[in-house]
Structure formats: structure tokens, C-alpha cells
Amino acid sequence: MRLTATVNGRARTFEVEARSTLLEVIRESLLLTGAKEACGVGECGNCMVLLDGEPTPSCLVLAPDAEGREIVTVEGLAPEGALDEVQAAFLEAGAFQCGFCTPGMVITAGALLRDQPNAAAGEIKQALAGVLCRCGSYTKVMKAMEKLAGRGA
Amino acid sequence: MKRLREFSYHEPESLEAAIGILAAGGDGARLLAGGTDLVVDMKTGRMRPSIVVNLKRIPGLSGIEAVEGGIRIGALTPVATLQASPLVGQMAAALADAAAVLATPPVRGLATIGGNIGRASPASDLGPPLIVHEAIATIEGPDGSREETVESLYVGPGATTLAVHDIITSIFVPTPAAGFGSAHLKIGARAGGTDIAMVGVSAGVTLGADGRIAAARIVLASVAPTPLRAIAAEQALAGREPSEEAVAAAAAAAAAACRPISDLRASASHRVALAGVLTARVLRSAIARAREASR
Amino acid sequence: MTTTVGRSVTRIDGRDKVTGAAVFGVDLAVAGMLHGAVVRSPHPHARIVSIDPAAAAAAPGVEVIVTGADFPYLFGSATRDQPFLAIDRVRYVGEPVVAIAARTEAEAQEAADLVVVEYEELPAVCDMRDALAEDAPLVHPDMHTYVKGAHVIVPHTNINTLWTFERGDVEAGFAGADLIVEDEFTAHALSHAALEPHVSIAAYDPVNRAYTLWLPTDRPFQVRGELTAALGIPSDKVRLIVTSVGGSFGGKNTLISEAISVALARFAGGRPVRVEFTRQEDLTATSTRVPAIMKLRTGVTRDGSITARSAEALWDSGAYTSNTVGVAIRGSSTIFGPYRTPHLSLVVRQVYTNRATTGSYRGYGTTQVTWACESQMDMIAAALGLDPLAFRLRNGYEEGDPYINEQIMHGVGLRESLERTAAEIGWGEVDRAPAPHLRRGKGIATMLKPTATPTSSNAVIKVEEDGRVTVLVAAPEIGAGQSTVLAQIAADAIGVPIEAVVVPGTDTAYTPYNGPVASSRTTFHVGNAIVMAGAEIREKILAAAADILDRDAGRLDLVDGRIVEDGVPIKPLSELFGGLAYGDGYSITAEARYSSKGSPLLKAAAPYEWMSSIFWMFATHAAEIEVDIETGAVRVVKVAAAGDVGRAINPMACEQQIEGGVVMGISNALFEEFKGSGGRIDNGSFADYKLAALPDIPEIVAIIVESQHAEAPFGAKGIGEPAAAATPPAIANALFDAVGIRILDLPITPEKVLRAIAEKASAEGAG
Ligand SMILES: Cc1cc2nc3c(=O)[nH]c(=O)nc-3n(C[C@H](O)[C@H](O)[C@H](O)COP(=O)(O)OP(=O)(O)OC[C@H]3O[C@@H](n4cnc5c(N)ncnc54)[C@H](O)[C@@H]3O)c2cc1C
Ligand code: FES
Numbered sequence A: 001m002r003l004t005a006t007v008n009g010r011a012r013t014f015e016v017e018a019r020s021t022l023l024e025v026i027r028e029s030l031l032l033t034g035a036k037e038a039c040g041v042g043e044c045g046n047c048m049v050l051l052d053g054e055p056t057p058s059c060l061v062l063a064p065d066a067e068g069r070e071i072v073t074v075e076g077l078a079p080e081g082a083l084d085e086v087q088a089a090f091l092e093a094g095a096f097q098c099g100f101c102t103p104g105m106v107i108t109a110g111a112l113l114r115d116q117p118n119a120a121a122g123e124i125k126q127a128l129a130g131v132l133c134r135c136g137s138y139t140k141v142m143k144a145m146e147k148l149a150g151r152g153a
Numbered sequence B: 001m002k003r004l005r006e007f008s009y010h011e012p013e014s015l016e017a018a019i020g021i022l023a024a025g026g027d028g029a030r031l032l033a034g035g036t037d038l039v040v041d042m043k044t045g046r047m048r049p050s051i052v053v054n055l056k057r058i059p060g061l062s063g064i065e066a067v068e069g070g071i072r073i074g075a076l077t078p079v080a081t082l083q084a085s086p087l088v089g090q091m092a093a094a095l096a097d098a099a100a101v102l103a104t105p106p107v108r109g110l111a112t113i114g115g116n117i118g119r120a121s122p123a124s125d126l127g128p129p130l131i132v133h134e135a136i137a138t139i140e141g142p143d144g145s146r147e148e149t150v151e152s153l154y155v156g157p158g159a160t161t162l163a164v165h166d167i168i169t170s171i172f173v174p175t176p177a178a179g180f181g182s183a184h185l186k187i188g189a190r191a192g193g194t195d196i197a198m199v200g201v202s203a204g205v206t207l208g209a210d211g212r213i214a215a216a217r218i219v220l221a222s223v224a225p226t227p228l229r230a231i232a233a234e235q236a237l238a239g240r241e242p243s244e245e246a247v248a249a250a251a252a253a254a255a256a257a258c259r260p261i262s263d264l265r266a267s268a269s270h271r272v273a274l275a276g277v278l279t280a281r282v283l284r285s286a287i288a289r290a291r292e293a294s295r
Numbered sequence C: 001m002t003t004t005v006g007r008s009v010t011r012i013d014g015r016d017k018v019t020g021a022a023v024f025g026v027d028l029a030v031a032g033m034l035h036g037a038v039v040r041s042p043h044p045h046a047r048i049v050s051i052d053p054a055a056a057a058a059a060p061g062v063e064v065i066v067t068g069a070d071f072p073y074l075f076g077s078a079t080r081d082q083p084f085l086a087i088d089r090v091r092y093v094g095e096p097v098v099a100i101a102a103r104t105e106a107e108a109q110e111a112a113d114l115v116v117v118e119y120e121e122l123p124a125v126c127d128m129r130d131a132l133a134e135d136a137p138l139v140h141p142d143m144h145t146y147v148k149g150a151h152v153i154v155p156h157t158n159i160n161t162l163w164t165f166e167r168g169d170v171e172a173g174f175a176g177a178d179l180i181v182e183d184e185f186t187a188h189a190l191s192h193a194a195l196e197p198h199v200s201i202a203a204y205d206p207v208n209r210a211y212t213l214w215l216p217t218d219r220p221f222q223v224r225g226e227l228t229a230a231l232g233i234p235s236d237k238v239r240l241i242v243t244s245v246g247g248s249f250g251g252k253n254t255l256i257s258e259a260i261s262v263a264l265a266r267f268a269g270g271r272p273v274r275v276e277f278t279r280q281e282d283l284t285a286t287s288t289r290v291p292a293i294m295k296l297r298t299g300v301t302r303d304g305s306i307t308a309r310s311a312e313a314l315w316d317s318g319a320y321t322s323n324t325v326g327v328a329i330r331g332s333s334t335i336f337g338p339y340r341t342p343h344l345s346l347v348v349r350q351v352y353t354n355r356a357t358t359g360s361y362r363g364y365g366t367t368q369v370t371w372a373c374e375s376q377m378d379m380i381a382a383a384l385g386l387d388p389l390a391f392r393l394r395n396g397y398e399e400g401d402p403y404i405n406e407q408i409m410h411g412v413g414l415r416e417s418l419e420r421t422a423a424e425i426g427w428g429e430v431d432r433a434p435a436p437h438l439r440r441g442k443g444i445a446t447m448l449k450p451t452a453t454p455t456s457s458n459a460v461i462k463v464e465e466d467g468r469v470t471v472l473v474a475a476p477e478i479g480a481g482q483s484t485v486l487a488q489i490a491a492d493a494i495g496v497p498i499e500a501v502v503v504p505g506t507d508t509a510y511t512p513y514n515g516p517v518a519s520s521r522t523t524f525h526v527g528n529a530i531v532m533a534g535a536e537i538r539e540k541i542l543a544a545a546a547d548i549l550d551r552d553a554g555r556l557d558l559v560d561g562r563i564v565e566d567g568v569p570i571k572p573l574s575e576l577f578g579g580l581a582y583g584d585g586y587s588i589t590a591e592a593r594y595s596s597k598g599s600p601l602l603k604a605a606a607p608y609e610w611m612s613s614i615f616w617m618f619a620t621h622a623a624e625i626e627v628d629i630e631t632g633a634v635r636v637v638k639v640a641a642a643g644d645v646g647r648a649i650n651p652m653a654c655e656q657q658i659e660g661g662v663v664m665g666i667s668n669a670l671f672e673e674f675k676g677s678g679g680r681i682d683n684g685s686f687a688d689y690k691l692a693a694l695p696d697i698p699e700i701v702a703i704i705v706e707s708q709h710a711e712a713p714f715g716a717k718g719i720g721e722p723a724a725a726a727t728p729p730a731i732a733n734a735l736f737d738a739v740g741i742r743i744l745d746l747p748i749t750p751e752k753v754l755r756a757i758a759e760k761a762s763a764e765g766a767g
């Protein structure tokens, strides 16, 4: 079936199978490989994209459900070669190690700060609870987030 | 990555059309709401539907509104919306509590209240508070619309009284009596408190004008094949002062009523131990809220 | 003149990581590739009676089907015991039996379900203790016929590794003790659970009969060696191109998905084959930490001096030895901890069982033994009425102390790590719990870790005509920041800014040999090679500058990317070669090899020099926890974690390793556990195999101890591995402090805690 959606600001139309997940479409049809699959069942958040602005585990969404909607992936957060505020803060704080979870972390973090620019530490932890990081970059993620939320150095 | 098997996919735009597809599809047909259960079950092989009927193009199935005598929650309303809704917070505190601990925020954005009932997990977070609040589901089927208490829908792990062609369209939560307070608590594996419940408990307490407990409802998750009404525990409270002794008696009765299994998440004996502790804790919160409401 | 070393330089791979541009193994697509899927054994032990692939072969999209009979090779770094695909029998639930390649992954997975395999079940041994029984079923009846290394096996048993070690006179040591304690500890199997699952793409070039693999791995040359040895082909027939690695933790270092992709590629007529394991496969059928049961006996004097220790360690390799032999031996050898122990004895046995293969895991055996040693240190302190910190300090190694093989140890930052973590956690101060059902407690644990010795590393450095410096080393970036740290070392060794340094990904066709990116050895070994090559290239650059600029080489210097004459900058390196005539150019290269072999630092009592380590790492973690005595839930409140890194080349990267290690330690200790019976793992999903998430993470204070090391590049040792080992016993010790209970077998689950609290209460009630 045909799917029309806005992907990182551009209207796109492409062929999908109904049984494809949105994540498969993003990675394999659109060749945007920033979003990752680490669990496939909603537990790790590494596949997070913004769907109509909300962080959504794309491994749980069937492709047809994206019809007519706006998708933003990590690749769409900033123009090529540039970083958005969250990415820049993560880079500076070293809030990543292997970087596999980082796209999901950055996407989820950005949506939180958009809604709650001064989110408290507890709110940050809850909002990011759905993104697993096996390297254990959490401490540095919190450091970056505290700064973005207007606290700390 | 694990790929989904092929199925025939439908996006009906009306309830009638959906019911028609379901009725024709027979046993292999499944409704798709948020997909947070169905898609996972399809990946793990627990379910292999030949027909998937997506409900999300049918208008009017999502949203929360105040209606005569209570609130009406559309079946497709996401859990995140329940959590954020002031109406739910006022009218059904236990449901709001439960919504706030059901999975992590992004999953809450997809997961729906109807899907939670439809999945009928014994560990469900929404079943217990809905039963505590005496919620009633409106169900649309080939023979029209009918109403049933949410409590009566559950028949076993993953099983409801609903037929393949039945669709829950909304849930009605009645306005609680004066002096009513409710709460929900669960314990999962990790500190975040949002993991699938090893044990969950919802309780509702109505305080009479004399300050005694006029009525109580206690429902536990993950300790029986369905959400478990702890009737003996409710009776242990009725007519008593809301004291620590009463709470302890109810907690003991709730623990005694449990019929848990040992599974990947906890052993049966640990569940029983937790059921008592959680029942006591949740009752304290419910009583505190009931006192607030009585003021 | 140091410009980048010691500074928290932004990681050079950082931009690609935060933008999602980094290409991991799972992200790569090679033109024309097929997709693989695996048919796995449902039995722990069975004879394969027949395989009927007909229905699968006829399924849409299927191009290749391979069985063990088609590709009958064995691999294994210690013992060559493991088939690419099961040959005649299966030895664990999940063992690959048939591999299928199809045009799409969905088609391959669907076809895999159509293969019919008939099995005849055999008696299985799924518990390591049972494997020792006289009449235990043998997992490998032909073990004695396998090609293997120097380690000792016991033929016609399940014992695939046997090692004993003794120093001094243990019996005399125990005779001189006032107190002897003996306890048994269990360290459980754990998934590496790298978030990037096992994945590889393999292509076979039928013209040259050569394989190319694209894969995330931390040991390119060792994986290549395993493959060439197994297939009996020379090294030029296998090329490995390493992608970004989405976490390894010791898991991505042997043939796992690679065994399948290679077998399929061999028959795919030149088409590449991609094999990605699902999370379920990754959790249940790849590799885990080697579980261990450790009996530890310790004698101490009344005032707290250790007189003797003896240990018996039993390790479970699972169905194949993989790289467990070194884990069992090297790991066990550190079970006595960082403490002076005059008399000791050790018996190490490792058995085959009908369980999924185990292997190296961050810490290489030290996480297991540290659990035993450090739990018992506290138990002894409690029995003697001593402060656990003082007891450790009293017995702990100091600079210049001999190790158990009599190697003289240098760069011993143990005392400082103990004292600083204790101070940070507020040792001895009692924190009030915030509610009646909560209790607080503090605990400390420490450990030492050798690095793989002797090993070697090579570096080739090229300076291009625009002055950019390419550092060719086979040190894949596994997330620990090695590319940045190595670039820093190169920048300072040569005298150029770090922006001018490029560390390309590893490609065995071009990058020179390196030992594994493991054992926390990279900074030290590769760093040393870079320092040497860097010094040489610096000289060559200055000679070229003298030539081009017509100056006296003796007066020139290279500072921060500029050619300097008598302290005055005269030319940026980036412009030095620019003005040459078309066709005239420079590409300056230097190469160097560092090997720890033969270092005088390794001298020890014969024949135990192999136990020496070119450097020793020390790590101490102090934890404060809160226990809910009604639910048994343990919450970690704070961890102070010190790592003795020698010298922090990049303090931020060190902190990342320390913090990440604590997170992994918390996760390992409190949440992670395989569930199932009969050799079957039932929790093959992150829904039921839980990893720590942000709400579980306490305040973590990383403390960097810099003990300096004479033979190290800028004094730097290593950090990555020891970082995870001390957290679990620190938590267990804090639990004892909080509620007086002792859990001897990991993990520390709420259920065990609640039971132990109840048992203690009833014992006290009775007594
Ligand atoms: C990571 C993760 C964590 C989770 N954690 C929790 C948790 O903590 N607590 C908890 O309770 N649940 C949890 N769940 C389960 C799930 O999110 C909830 O049960 C959710 O409410 C299901 O809703 P859905 O809309 O996604 O259902 P779907 O997956 O769309 O449907 C579930 C089932 O209900 C049926 N169904 C759907 N809508 C209707 C309807 N209107 N009428 C009749 N039948 C219908 C479907 O056919 C299907 O069988 C978790 C899931 C994930 C992936
Ligand atoms: S891959 Fe989607 S949540 Fe893990």
C-alpha cells in the first residue's frame, strides 16, 4: 500500500506493506538509520521518533498508522552538519558512549524540554525511563539535561 | 529484527464496517488499537492473526467527557491522556494513579484504555481501578450496543467475555459517592515503578458521616487469573474506623485471597507477601483521600 | 609540552553519535545482500536424526540453505570444539542447526519455520555441579581428540579446564589463624545485552576464494584468526571491516552471527549475506557471563591479618569453551583480591554443560571472584568486630608489594581509592532512613584486575600532504572513547592539534595487527605504539621541513601543528607540503610495535611469570542503599567509585567508564537474571530481562586515582573493565550494614532479601 507522510519536514510517498513497522520503513525504505531496534517490544526506546511531535517507539507502530502524519527522526532535528541544542549539550557533556541509544535519548529528551523547559530531575528521569542505555551513560545524560533545564554548569 | 507475519489489513471508517469485517473474519481477526499489546504479541508469536482491523480511523472513539452521572472515556483514549486529564484525576484518582505508572511515557502515548481491557492481562494496571470505580463498558456488536460492568468482562488470562466481533466503544466511570477516595499502587522489578506489576492493588474507600468506613472496594492485579476482587478484605473494613488495625485486617484478608502463580516476574509466595503490604499502603492513601473528600 | 593529554577533549566520534550518523553493524546494507535466519535446537542435548529442508527450500525468496554437514568446520580460540552449525548433535537449547538466506529477512524467518528437524533426545546436564558427577552425561565425549591450547582437560569427563596453584604452606597458614571462615558464593550468568544485537554481513568471493566481513567486533584480528584456523585458510583470505560497535562488553569477540553469515555466504554465489539476531536470539543463544560457584576459605588473626586463603572455583562454559578458559583461570587467580596473602591454594575447574555457551564479559572473570572475595572480607570483618574499611586497608597491597606470583607491583592506587571513596560516601556516618519501613546502609568493595599480558599492538602513522595525520590502528571504537584517547596521544606525541588527527575504522586489510580491544589494554598498548611511531614521524616531519624550507633541522620543532624555528612559528604543517610542484609530494609514514613481552616489570617466581600483568588496575566502589523491609526492594542511593587509571588521558572518558561500570554493576546485582529450567532460557526479551534504567540510577561520584605507571603512555593504564566488578559486593555489604542479612548468591532480588529478613527475625525470635 501507499503511504504519504511528512518525514523530517518533507512530504514523502512510498510503498509499504501493512505488516511493516514504522521503524522498518524509516530504516529500510527511507534509509534513515539513526533510529535503532534494540528490543522490538517497546522496552528500550532506541527506536524513538517524533510522531506528530510526540516521542513514539516506532517498533510498535504499524506503517499504515503513519499515514498523513508528521515524522521527525534524529536526522531531522538539525540541518545537516549542525546540532540542535540537545545534541550539542549531549556532545559537550559526553552523554553517550557507544552511541547506539543516543538517537532515542536525544529525541525523547528534546520533546520533554519543549514541553517542560525547566523539567525537574525527577521528571527528566521519568520521561527518559523508557530509553535504555547499556553503556550506562545516564549520569552524563542527567548532566546534559540539568544544564538544558537551566540548572548546573 | 523479528518480522511480522502477513495478515490482511483493514482500516474501516465506521463501527458497522469494522463489525462486518470482524464477523466475516472469524477467529483469526483481531482489533488493533494502540498496538502495544497486539504488535508485541504478534512478534513473540503469542498471536498470529490473519486479519487485523485498525480502529483508529473510526471517528468518536477517543476522548474524555463529563456526562450525566460521571465521565465517559472513549475506548481509544490513550493512557497518557487519562494521566493528564483533570476530570479523571477528580473523578477516579485510582485510575489516574494507574495511568501514571503504566509503562513509560512514550508507550502511554500509544496504549489505549480499550486495548488494556481487551488484552485482559492479569497484570493489567487499568482493570483494578476501573473495577474499584464500578466502571461500565459500552460494547458494540452485530446485534447493537450493550453495557456490561468492566468487572464482568474478565474471564481468565488474556480472555474476556467479548466475542471476536465485539468492540468496546467507551467506558463510563460513575461519579463516586461523597466521602470516597481511591488509589492505586504497584510493584514491579525496577525503581521507576512502571514495570509490569509483580503485584498491583487498587482500593476505594467511602467514609460515612460518622467517619467510619461505609464501604470499600479492593482489587488486586497479578495475583489471580483475572483482576481479583478481595471481597473478604472489603468486608473486613466495612463499618469500622479507618484505623491501622482495620487496614492490617484488610491487608491480611487480601493476601489470603490471592491465588497467584509463580512466573518469570515473581514467585507465588513473594506475590502473597507483597499483596498484603501493598494493600495496606494503598488503603492508607485511599483513606487519606476519602478524608480529603469528606471535608 | 602536553596539550591535549589530561584534558576532557570532546570525543571525536561524538558528532556522529549525537546526530545518528554513525554507522553501526545493524545500519549497514551492502548491494545485493541476502538476509539470514537460523533454525535452532529446541533441546538441550539431542542427536539430529534427520533434517528436511524441502518445504523451506520451496518457500518464496529462499536462496540458500546450509546445515552442519555442508560446512563441517570447528572453531574455538582455546579448544576447537564448536561447529558453525550443529553436526550430528545439538548441545544447547538455541544451538544453530540450519541456516537460511532469503531475499528478505521476513522470508528467511518464515522459511526457517518450515524446516523439519527430527531429534532423538539425549540425557542432558544443565547444572554445573551435576556436570561433575561420575555418571554425568558427557557433553563432549570426544573432548580429548580436539585441537586445543596448553590448558589441562580431564578426558572422559565434562571438565574442560583444570588448574591448580599454590604458594607458601596453606595448612601452616590456617594453623596460625585465630579464625577460619569458609563460605560458598555464586555469581550468575548475565547477558552482555549490548543494545546493538549480534549482526554481521559476510561475502564470499568465489574467484579469490576469500571472505569479507562487515561487523561490529572488539577483536578483529582474533576473530580473523579463529576463522582462518577453523577453515584452514591463510589470513589474506579473510578481511574484516569493522563498523561502529553498539556495545560489546566482551560479547562481540568471537564467531556468533559471523558463524552463520560466513556459512551462508560460502554458498551464496558471491552475494553478501546479512545475519542479524533478534533480541530473543541474542539473549538466549549467544554468549553470557560465565557463571561460577566459588568456595572460599580464609584464615585471619584476631587483629585482622590474613594468614591463609584457599579457594575452589567451579565455572560453567556452557556447551562450548569459546573464550572461557582464560576467564576461568585468569579470573580465579584474582579471587584472593588485592590483599597480601602469605599462604594460598587454588583449584579451578570448568565444566561443559548443556547450556548456551558462555564467555568473556566485562571484567574477564574478575566480576565473579570479586563478588566472593569482597563479600567475605566484610563477613570476616563482622566476625572479628573490625571496621570493613580498616580491615581492607590493613591487608591491602601497597606500592612495591609482591603479587601472588611474586611480581613486584607498581602503580598501586588501592589505598587512595579506598580512602577517597569512603570519604565521599561518608563512611561511618549513619544516615537516617526517611520512613519507618526503610533502612539505610553503606558498604564498600574493592578489586584488582590484571591486563592481558603479554600482548602487542602496532601503529602506522601517515602524514598526508595537507598535514593531516592518519593513525592506523586496529582499535575499534566500542564506545569507550578509545579513538579519542588514541588521537590525543598521537596529537601530543607528534605535536599537532587533535583536530588534525584521524583514526579510521579498522580494516584488517590495512590496519596493522593489534591484540584485542579488551582487558582495558588499548590505551596502554596501542598508546605506547602510537607514542613510539609518533616520535619517529615527528623527526621525519622536521627533517622534511628542513629540506623544504631549507633550514637547519636541529633548530626546528613541531608545536601544535606549526613548524617552529628557535621558538618562532615559521610555517603551519598544513601548508608545509602545499607549495610543491605537481607530481612532487610527501607522504610520511612511521610504524611502531609495542609488546609487553620481556618487560622487566613482569619478573616473577618461575613458572608463574604468565600471571604477571604489565599493569594492575584497582577499583573501589562504596555504596549507600535503602532497603524496604516490607517489600525487599533495594534502592541504591549513592555510589562513590574510584578507578586507578594511572593517568587520565581524558578525564571525561574515564568518568564515562566508571559511571557506566557502576550502572552495569547495579543492573547486574539487582535486576538481571536468566529464568528457565532444563537449560532453556524463558526470558528472552527486555520485558523480562531487565536492565537498569534512569530511575534506578543513584548519584554516582566518579573518582579518578592517578597512580602513574612508568612504562605507560603519559602514565596511563586502563579503566573499562574493573569499573563494573565492585558495585555488586558493595551493595551486598551495604545490605548487611542496613539490615544484617547476607545474600551469597547473585542477584540480590527483593524476594531473597525479604526471605532473609524473615529468617533473621525468626532466628532472633527463637534465640
Ligand atoms: C513496554 C510496554 C510496557 C507495558 N507496561 C504495562 C503496564 O505497566 N501495565 C499495563 O497494564 N500494561 C502494560 N503494557 C501493556 C499495554 O500497553 C496495555 O495493555 C495497553 O493498554 C494496551 O492497549 P493498546 O491500545 O496498545 O492495545 P492493542 O495492542 O491495540 O490491543 C490489545 C488487545 O485488545 C484488543 N482490543 C483493542 N481495542 C479494543 C476495543 N476497543 N475493544 C475490544 N478489544 C480491543 C485487541 O484486539 C488486542 O487483542 C505494556 C506494554 C508495553 C509494550
Ligand atoms: S526497539 Fe522499539 S522500544 Fe526497543
Ligand code: FES
Pocket (backbone or CB within 6 Å): A096, A097, A098, A099, A100, A101, A102, A132, A133, A134, A135, A136, A137, C195, C246, C247, C479
Ligand atoms: S551509549 Fe551505548 S547504549 Fe547508550
